[in-house]
Amino acid sequence: MGGVDVGTGDSGKRQTNAEINMIPFIDLLMVTISFLLITAVWVTFSRMNANAQIPGPPNPDKEVEPQTPEKILHLHIHEANFNLVWKQGSTVVSESTVTKPQGDVVYSELAKKLGEEWKVHGGHQDKSDKKIDQAVLHTDNSMPFKEVISVLDALYDTQREMAFPDGTVKKVPVFNMTFSVR
Amino acid sequence: MSGIGATRQHKHHDPHAHVIHQPGRRLMHGVPLHFVWRKVAGHGNRGVNAALNLTAFIDFLITIVVFLLMSFSASGEIGVDKNIVLPQAQNVEAVIEAPMVAVNGNQVLVDGQLAGSVRAIEDMGRMQKIDELFDLLKRKRELWKSFHPNKPFPGVCILQVDENVPSLVVKSVFQTAAYAGYPNISFMVKKRGKPGG
Numbered sequence: 443m444g445g446v447d448v449g450t451g452d453s454g455k456r457q458t459n460a461e462i463n464m465i466p467f468i469d470l471l472m473v474t475i476s477f478l479l480i481t482a483v484w485v486t487f488s489r490m491n492a493n494a495q496i497p498g499p500p501n502p503d504k505e506v507e508p509q510t511p512e513k514i515l516h517l518h519i520h521e522a523n524f525n526l527v528w529k530q531g532s533t534v535v536s537e538s539t540v541t542k543p544q545g546d547v548v549y550s551e552l553a554k555k556l557g558e559e560w561k562v563h564g565g566h567q568d569k570s571d572k573k574i575d576q577a578v579l580h581t582d583n584s585m586p587f588k589e590v591i592s593v594l595d596a597l598y599d600t601q602r603e604m605a606f607p608d609g610t611v612k613k614v615p616v617f618n619m620t621f622s623v624r
Numbered sequence: 625m626s627g628i629g630a631t632r633q634h635k636h637h638d639p640h641a642h643v644i645h646q647p648g649r650r651l652m653h654g655v656p657l658h659f660v661w662r663k664v665a666g667h668g669n670r671g672v673n674a675a676l677n678l679t680a681f682i683d684f685l686i687t688i689v690v691f692l693l694m695s696f697s698a699s700g701e702i703g704v705d706k707n708i709v710l711p712q713a714q715n716v717e718a719v720i721e722a723p724m725v726a727v728n729g730n731q732v733l734v735d736g737q738l739a740g741s742v743r744a745i746e747d748m749g750r751m752q753k754i755d756e757l758f759d760l761l762k763r764k765r766e767l768w769k770s771f772h773p774n775k776p777f778p779g780v781c782i783l784q785v786d787e788n789v790p791s792l793v794v795k796s797v798f799q800t801a802a803y804a805g806y807p808n809i810s811f812m813v814k815k816r817g818k819p820g821g
Contacts, residue, residue, distance in 0.1 A: 474689050490717070493807060
């Protein structure tokens with residue numbers, strides 16, 4: 443088994459080769475492996491953010507200044523295509539359509555188009571800008587949730603750098619999603 | 625040939641030939657069983673004790689321990705309703721500590737407590753506020769505020785929604801959670817690997 447060779451011990455003294463008993467060491471390793479295997483989490487879950495866009499209560503001491511409405515992306519999910527409409531208030535700024543791939547759960551074409559659209563119309567592209575462009579999802583009531591998540595995945599595919607107060611720069615999705623409510 | 629004959633002649637004439645012979649092994653001489661003595665004294669076949677080289681085995685064990693330690697998560701497993709099949713997505717974030725609202729094919733649950741019926745929402749056919757869910761979430765928010773009086777409420781809750789639940793139900797739960805003071809809502813998903821990476 444394991445040994446430490448430190449010479450031949452020719453001087454008549456007792457042997458200088460010491461045998462280390464490896465059995466307890468192997469036992470310890472086995473117990474550690476068993477513990478880690480039993481406590482291991484094999485399925486990891488993640489999350490995707492959304493925001494209900496609820497405004498906070500108004501501050502009566504602060505005078506409200508009129509602001510120019512921001513451009514908001516309205517993403518309509520139809521049976522056969524996606525309709526991308528950029529609106530500023532009630533004014534339609536741009537409109538485009540992406541064909542929906544049938545039987546596919548990954549909408550890569552939509553993700554690509556959303557990235558291109560954001561580069562043209564996105565209002566928060568600077569690294570120091572803490573705000574994120576808004577996207578409103580218009581879905582049919584009977585649409586299964588997995589399809590909504592696939593669209594959300596495409597929406598969060600395009601990312602930009604954002605500087606945080608602690609000096610770090612992180613990549614964040616360019617859109618923040620909410621549902622449309624009638 | 626002559627040499628061999630001479631040796632034979634010499635042995636024959638040696639008066640001490642029956643007592644003097646070439647010394648053999650003397651260790652283990654006292655072993656009474658002949659076949660055991662042959663084994664231990666090295667006269668038989670090779671020894672039955674084989675030394676195993678454990679170095680490779682220990683290396684293998686250490687590699688497994690290091691791998692398992694690196695993938696070990698101290699935060700533990702997040703409980704997901706066994707009736708819920710989560711959808712998959714690529715662009716995701718790590719899960720945070722927040723109230724869990726589970727929506728399976730039949731029920732709405734808040735941390736395992738019943739908070740509404742999915743069938744009732746589907747039968748109505750329009751978005752609505754789920755009263756039980758609203759009350760439970762509101763109570764949770766008030767409890768959090770009583771424990772953390774000086775901190776701003778994060779307003780985050782996580783929805784575990786089955787992949788086949790219709791959007792109507794998702795939107796109703798989403799809206800109810802927002803009304804209850806949780807506007808920052810996250811959807812729990814299973815992470816899917818990026819293609820080609």
